[in-house]
Amino acid sequence: MRRRRQASRSKFRSRFEEKVASALKRAGVHHSYESMKLTYTKECKYTPDFVLDNGIILEVKGYWQASDRTKHLRVREAHPDLDIRFVFQRASNTLNKTSKTTYGDWCDKHGFLWCEGDIPKEWMN
Helix, strand or coil: CCCCCCCCCCCCCCHHHHHHHHHHHHCCCCCCCCCCCCCCCCCCCCCCCEECCCCEEEEEECCCCHHHHHHHHHHHHHCCCCEEEEEECCCCCECCCCCCCEHHHHHHHHCCEEEECCCCHHHHC
16 A cells, blocks of 8 residues: 655755755755746747748748747847748738737737738849
């Protein structure tokens, strides 16, 4: 028969962390637990849909997820020299069911050029 563990009233996330904290205390080492928050960046790769000979990058979107929008903000932050533009199947789609912001509105707000359906001829020259 297995023994059931009693719920721990510890502020630590594991028994091992609790054990280390006890050892530090016994050794007289002043410390704090989870008192800092550090930011870090995650390196990812982005593969554009189309790269035109004139250097314009076209990203073609039907459904546009929040994670994709965040990705494009990070890509532009890392590569401000790139000219990334969006081609939407329907630019009047809203970001989600409860939002009034459309795909086009989001691009306008964040300074991305966009079109719906057909690519403007001036983009291709």
